[in-house]
Amino acid sequence: MTGPRLTPLAQSLPATVPFVGPETQERARGAGFAARLGANENGFGPSPRAIAAMTEAAVEIWKYGDPENHDLRQALARHHGVPAECIVIGEGIDGLLGYLVRLLIGPGDAVVTSDGAYPTFNYHVAGFGGVLHTVPYCGDHEDPVALFAKAAEVGARLVYLANPDNPMGSWHDGAAIRAALDALPPDTLLVLDEAYIECAPQGTQTDLPADDPRLIRFRTFSKAYGMAGARVGYGIAAPELIAAFNKVRNHFGMNRAAQAGALAALQDQDWLAHVQACIATARDCIAAIARDNGLTPLPSATNFVTLDCGADGAFAKAVLDGLVARGIFVRMPFAAPQNRCIRISCAPEPELDLLARHLPDALAEARAAQQG
Amino acid sequence: MTGPRLTPLAQSLPATVPFVGPETQERARGAGFAARLGANENGFGPSPRAIAAMTEAAVEIWKYGDPENHDLRQALARHHGVPAECIVIGEGIDGLLGYLVRLLIGPGDAVVTSDGAYPTFNYHVAGFGGVLHTVPYCGDHEDPVALFAKAAEVGARLVYLANPDNPMGSWHDGAAIRAALDALPPDTLLVLDEAYIECAPQGTQTDLPADDPRLIRFRTFSKAYGMAGARVGYGIAAPELIAAFNKVRNHFGMNRAAQAGALAALQDQDWLAHVQACIATARDCIAAIARDNGLTPLPSATNFVTLDCGADGAFAKAVLDGLVARGIFVRMPFAAPQNRCIRISCAPEPELDLLARHLPDALAEARAAQQG
Numbered sequence: 001m002t003g004p005r006l007t008p009l010a011q012s013l014p015a016t017v018p019f020v021g022p023e024t025q026e027r028a029r030g031a032g033f034a035a036r037l038g039a040n041e042n043g044f045g046p047s048p049r050a051i052a053a054m055t056e057a058a059v060e061i062w063k064y065g066d067p068e069n070h071d072l073r074q075a076l077a078r079h080h081g082v083p084a085e086c087i088v089i090g091e092g093i094d095g096l097l098g099y100l101v102r103l104l105i106g107p108g109d110a111v112v113t114s115d116g117a118y119p120t121f122n123y124h125v126a127g128f129g130g131v132l133h134t135v136p137y138c139g140d141h142e143d144p145v146a147l148f149a150k151a152a153e154v155g156a157r158l159v160y161l162a163n164p165d166n167p168m169g170s171w172h173d174g175a176a177i178r179a180a181l182d183a184l185p186p187d188t189l190l191v192l193d194e195a196y197i198e199c200a201p202q203g204t205q206t207d208l209p210a211d212d213p214r215l216i217r218f219r220t221f222s223k224a225y226g227m228a229g230a231r232v233g234y235g236i237a238a239p240e241l242i243a244a245f246n247k248v249r250n251h252f253g254m255n256r257a258a259q260a261g262a263l264a265a266l267q268d269q270d271w272l273a274h275v276q277a278c279i280a281t282a283r284d285c286i287a288a289i290a291r292d293n294g295l296t297p298l299p300s301a302t303n304f305v306t307l308d309c310g311a312d313g314a315f316a317k318a319v320l321d322g323l324v325a326r327g328i329f330v331r332m333p334f335a336a337p338q339n340r341c342i343r344i345s346c347a348p349e350p351e352l353d354l355l356a357r358h359l360p361d362a363l364a365e366a367r368a369a370q371q372g
Numbered sequence: 373m374t375g376p377r378l379t380p381l382a383q384s385l386p387a388t389v390p391f392v393g394p395e396t397q398e399r400a401r402g403a404g405f406a407a408r409l410g411a412n413e414n415g416f417g418p419s420p421r422a423i424a425a426m427t428e429a430a431v432e433i434w435k436y437g438d439p440e441n442h443d444l445r446q447a448l449a450r451h452h453g454v455p456a457e458c459i460v461i462g463e464g465i466d467g468l469l470g471y472l473v474r475l476l477i478g479p480g481d482a483v484v485t486s487d488g489a490y491p492t493f494n495y496h497v498a499g500f501g502g503v504l505h506t507v508p509y510c511g512d513h514e515d516p517v518a519l520f521a522k523a524a525e526v527g528a529r530l531v532y533l534a535n536p537d538n539p540m541g542s543w544h545d546g547a548a549i550r551a552a553l554d555a556l557p558p559d560t561l562l563v564l565d566e567a568y569i570e571c572a573p574q575g576t577q578t579d580l581p582a583d584d585p586r587l588i589r590f591r592t593f594s595k596a597y598g599m600a601g602a603r604v605g606y607g608i609a610a611p612e613l614i615a616a617f618n619k620v621r622n623h624f625g626m627n628r629a630a631q632a633g634a635l636a637a638l639q640d641q642d643w644l645a646h647v648q649a650c651i652a653t654a655r656d657c658i659a660a661i662a663r664d665n666g667l668t669p670l671p672s673a674t675n676f677v678t679l680d681c682g683a684d685g686a687f688a689k690a691v692l693d694g695l696v697a698r699g700i701f702v703r704m705p706f707a708a709p710q711n712r713c714i715r716i717s718c719a720p721e722p723e724l725d726l727l728a729r730h731l732p733d734a735l736a737e738a739r740a741a742q743q744g
Contacts, residue, residue, distance in 0.1 A: 004476055004529065004530075004559070004560075004561035004585070004613060005476070005529070005559065006475050006476060006616055007474075007475065007476060007477065007478040007481075008478075009478070010474070010475045010476070010616065010619060010620065013619040013620070014619070015615055015616070015618045015619050017439065017618065017623055018623060019439070019623070019624070021436065021438050021439045021440065021624075023438040023440065023442060024438075024439075024440055024442075027442065036435065039436055041434050041435055041436060042434050043434055044434075045431070045433075045434045046433060046434060050433075051430045051431055051433070054426075054430040054433065054629065055426075055427045055430050057601070058423045058426040058427050058430070058629075058633070059417070059423055060601065061417075061418060061422075061423070061426065061598075061599050061600070061601040061602050061633070062413050062414050062415055062416075062417045062418060062598040062599065062600055062601065063408065063413055063600060063601050064393065064411055064413060064594075064600045064601055065601050065603075066393050066395040066396070067389065067391070067393045067396075068393065068395065068396055070395060070396070070399065091463060091622060091625050092622070092624065092625065094622055094623075094624055094625065095622050095625055098622060102379075102382070103378050103379065103382045104376055104377070104378060104379060104382070105379065106379040106380075106381070109379075120623075120624075127619070127620050157376065157377070158376075187376070187377065188376075189376035213376070222436075226433075226434040227433050227434065228433070228434055228435060228436045228628075229429070229432065229433040229434065229435050229436055229437050229627060229628030229629065230433050230627055230628075230629075231437075231624075231625060231626070231627050241376060243387055244378055244382065244387070246387045246389065247382060247385040247386070247387050247499070248382065248385070248499050250463060250464070250466055250467050250470060251389055251390060251391070251466075251492075252391070252393075252464065252466055252492075252603075253463050253464065253466065253467055253603060254603070255601060255602055255603050255627040255629075255630055256600075256601030256602070257426065257430075257601065257602075257627075257629060258627055261430070261433065
């Protein structure tokens with residue numbers, strides 16, 4: 001082709017997409033999903049105060065958002081009891097991961113993650129020419145000790161750990177991560193993805209000082225706060241690292257209504273508590289549905305439950321396909337042996353009723369195919 | 373500092389911000405602005421149908437947006453009469469410029485723009501290690517012939533041209549740009565920023581095929597469509613280049629309500645026509661206010677009017693400071709000799725009345741300081 005040449009790095013990148021959205025599948029099926037249980041969205045929804053704030057902001061959408069995200073940043077600082085200089089706000093954790101990788105990773109730099117952990121992180125690492133090294137899960141848990149040992153072995157600049165974990169729903173005590181950090185190489189930054197932390201038991205947080213230079217924590221309004229479509233995430237780290245985001249971020253990238261909505265959501269902790277209770281109930285409900293069908297629900301500290309289908313990845317994929325064909329959007333882990341599972345997002349009763357209604361048929365179909 | 377090391381490129385970047393937001397100035401002043409005329413926002417606002425769509429989407433904000441932006445992309449394709457494969461949607465033109473530069477510019481690659489043109493483009497070029505070469509404005513117009521000649525001279529990968537231009541409001545006939553393109557080097561991509569095109573006279577568009585490999589056009593919902601805070605921009609280019617954005621973009625980066633709002637805004641062309649008329653009236657009004665005060669309004673094909681204050685940059689800055697001190701947010705060009713001007717965004721009558729009321733005092737103050 002004549003015309004512009006991509007950089008050698010860009011040329012080498014595949015045009016892969018980390019995730020296929022449910023709308024793409026709906027268009028392919030020619031029908032909408034009746035239950036949206038695949039992306040760990042939170043169908044209990046955001047605080048009514050957040051909805052009101054976004055509605056109010058809609059008439060002022062002709063104004064750019066505040067590029068400093070001042071009000072939300074200050075409120076988050078108060079909420080977490082940390083200096084505002086330790087907080088960066090961005091277009092979801094996905095956007096912030098992109099900025100972080102750009103700041104720290106150049107061609108050939110080593111990065112460590114778990115085999116089967118968050119694909120969008122891997123997408124960014126590849127996108128800046130980093131070299132990914134993986135360690136296996138230990139049981140259904142990410143393995144901090146092995147991750148940090150691998151980081152030392154390969155001289156990693158970044159190591160990724162989600163606590164609680166996606167896609168398995170498992171978690172570690174914050175104390176265990178704190179202890180493992182002693183073995184983190186001095187040149188390695190821990191990317192601690194806490195997207196699901198509001199769904200986890202007490203003690204899951206690390207309780208390290210915000211300015212600990214060994215790690216950056218990421219949080220989001222997409223999960224427990226029920227605002228995935230708003231794209232508001234934030235990072236907590238030492239001021240030097242937080243300030244570096246200003247070198248590369250899209251300063252005017254935040255949606256103004258999303259800024260207002262996230263602030264209102266943060267200020268309605270009663271609603272968060274209500275949603276946390278709904279999530280706990282939904283987890284029990286999903287677990288019961290799984291057991292009724294002979295599947296094994298894994299313990300979860302998230303707003304989803306991962307169900308062990310008891311066979312291999314092909315069988316789990318058949319179960320998933322059967323659910324999708326019946327209008328139930330679900331996803332599953334990408335890597336073996338986690339891909340023996342399917343992953344079900346917590347949702348209000350009507351959606352879980354649909355799961356309960358259709359799972360037996362999906363399973364029967366998958367079992368028939370397995371035997372056939 | 374111990375802890376993570378930035379890449380050498382990131383280390384070398386200043387923590388500059390392309391623009392200081394009005395909210396930052398309001399916090400510094402300890403008072404809000406009474407008129408917001410500095411960021412070329414569109415106070416006539418978005419279509420009521422867009423507001424309704426965003427309001428409706430607020431209750432569904434728990435869902436991620438469609439990562440393919442399918443509905444908006446298809447609607448834009450129909451609107452422009454181009455294949456959907458020629459359109460990429462992103463987090464404002466700013467976000468798309470970042471992706472484009474990332475795809476095409478590596479350390480040391482040459483890029484050409486006008487001295488005093490869009491700083492955010494320059495920010496991205498620096499951010500990926502590109503080397504910026506500038507040519508002066510010709511009168512108050514960007515100079516396509518000189519830009520493309522400089523691109524040939526330095527072997528540029530990208531050359532930036534805004535038509536209509538910001539910050540001067542000037543424009544070229546599309547035919548003139550088409551003619552100049554014959555001299556564009558074969559390895560150079562023209563970045564044609566058409567953020568203000570809906571405010572321009574017939575004939576300002578280039579009317580080149582969407583798949584012309586020599587250029588990418590950028591459009592936005594931030595200006596004439598009145599949705600700056602939503603962050604919705606798009607690019608039109610050859611399918612090969614458009615597809616490359618999928619290698620690096622934040623696939624789930626679009627706000628779901630913004631997607632819905634932009635679609636509704638596009639479908640309300642009557643509202644756009646109404647706003648275009650309001651903008652034309654406001655331009656005349658700003659020009660009249662300027663003349664009443666002995667300033668020279670420059671011709672404008674945008675939703676702002678650049679006022680020649682008739683002296684140097686220091687004088688224009690004094691006028692600007694006088695307006696800001698009186699609660700009127702305005703900005704001015706960064707580079708000489710354009711910085712003899714201040715730039716006033718079109719706005720509803722009450723804001724322009726405030727301008728009319730306070731400009732005489734701001735000017736008197738600036739003149740007194742000049743003589744003192």
